[in-house]
Amino acid sequence: MDLTLAILPALVPSWTSVAILGTFFTYLAVVGSILPGKVVPGAVLQDGTRLHYRCNGLLSLLLLVGLLGLGSWMNFIKPTIIADRGLELLSATFIFSVLVTLLLYAAGLKSANQSSSLKPHVSGNFVHDWWFGIQLNPKFMGIDLKFFFVRAGMMGWLLINLSVLGRSILEANLNQSTILYQLFCALYIMDYFIYEEYMTSTWDIIAERLGFMLVFGDLVWIPFTFSIQGWWLLKNKVELTTAAIIANCLVFLLGYVVFRGANKQKHVFKKNPKAHIWGQPPKVIGGKLLASGYWGIARHCNYLGDLLLALSFSLPCGISSPVPYFYPIYLLILLIWRERRDEARCAEKYREIWAEYRKFVPWRILPYVY
Ligand code: NDP
Numbered sequence: 001m002d003l004t005l006a007i008l009p010a011l012v013p014s015w016t017s018v019a020i021l022g023t024f025f026t027y028l029a030v031v032g033s034i035l036p037g038k039v040v041p042g043a044v045l046q047d048g049t050r051l052h053y054r055c056n057g058l059l060s061l062l063l064l065v066g067l068l069g070l071g072s073w074m075n076f077i078k079p080t081i082i083a084d085r086g087l088e089l090l091s092a093t094f095i096f097s098v099l100v101t102l103l104l105y106a107a108g109l110k111s112a113n114q115s116s117s118l119k120p121h122v123s124g125n126f127v128h129d130w131w132f133g134i135q136l137n138p139k140f141m142g143i144d145l146k147f148f149f150v151r152a153g154m155m156g157w158l159l160i161n162l163s164v165l166g167r168s169i170l171e172a173n174l175n176q177s178t179i180l181y182q183l184f185c186a187l188y189i190m191d192y193f194i195y196e197e198y199m200t201s202t203w204d205i206i207a208e209r210l211g212f213m214l215v216f217g218d219l220v221w222i223p224f225t226f227s228i229q230g231w232w233l234l235k236n237k238v239e240l241t242t243a244a245i246i247a248n249c250l251v252f253l254l255g256y257v258v259f260r261g262a263n264k265q266k267h268v269f270k271k272n273p274k275a276h277i278w279g280q281p282p283k284v285i286g287g288k289l290l291a292s293g294y295w296g297i298a299r300h301c302n303y304l305g306d307l308l309l310a311l312s313f314s315l316p317c318g319i320s321s322p323v324p325y326f327y328p329i330y331l332l333i334l335l336i337w338r339e340r341r342d343e344a345r346c347a348e349k350y351r352e353i354w355a356e357y358r359k360f361v362p363w364r365i366l367p368y369v370y
Contacts, residue, residue: 013092017085021092024159028152029143031060040197043206045116051137051144053200057151058193064155065162072166079166082159086231090224093156097219101130101212104145108134121209133211146210149218150199156223158189164230176245177238180316181229184252188309191260198267203342229317229324238318252312259305262294266302269295283360286353291360298363300342303335307365339364 037056044050071077108120117137165182168174268275269290277293285291294301310328317324347354
């Protein structure tokens, strides 16, 4: 009861947190539209059209981190501003997600546009339509909102981590666990933006409509729950042995190699189905499905890599508490569910070719186990 009473006031968003959020979104909208970046064509949609995405996320992120660094060096911004206002930023972002998806729902209902991107998909059940969204690729002032929100979520995660790191340094609390966690996450997020164009062929971008599920996932879930380990390490001290540190680095490296390698192989294959995989011409099923490299080991080896990475973000916290393992446990459940949904989608799309691929590659995520 006391804890609830202590937390509740901290959850009420102040005007400062609204301003932080508004400034962040405005910054992203402006730099996303003006900074240079490779323009990548998205997947071909059902009506034969395709969207184009300007992949300037890395530049936008580096510029933002540079500006924030400069601002805090000049004592203009407090480096712990996000860490100090974590709960109210969480609720402000949650409220924003609810409001923006209600607007998306209303705009989707009104839309008469019949293109694949904007065609309204309405079941008539308000909760279903608001949750899953009505349109595939809604835009606001020329900005593709789906691409915008996922970018905001990934950058938000790094900004929260950096602010928590700032607090850890100010409290003279910096230790090996915090350094490992911060380093792994920063590398993962930077890598995401280096390969931002690969996002354009992922399930979220090509198949999911923009509703509360996706907006909440991008804006609230990614930044605020993936950073739990950082917050936890502020209050808990962990002593890691050298062997544990080495093992942790190996899990991260293995996860990274599999995750990035698998996603890259599929991306390259989609662009050039003849490109060599691991120095050999690729095995292709029905002219469309890659069955070489990671895609010949398990049908979703990329999920395995991501799970190892998620585990490596939690291992620096030791094993005294399940709390820092929230992210890998959640990801395991999500990816098992997603694999099932993707399987159903691919079985319907590729039919007998998919059945042949399943025979050729029987494992879903973990070879010889699942
Ligand atoms: P994938 O990138 O695995 O994309 C699945 C699609 O790829 C299928 O629908 C199909 O689409 C195509 N495909 C599947 N098998 C083959 C094949 N053998 N050959 C050619 N094409 C194939 O799925 P996701 O978008 O779910 O995941 C992308 C990455 O994002 C993963 O690494 C995942 O771990 C990560 N992720 C991370 C999350 C997180 O919270 N950390 C959440 C969700 C994803 P098509 O119709 O185009 O052929």
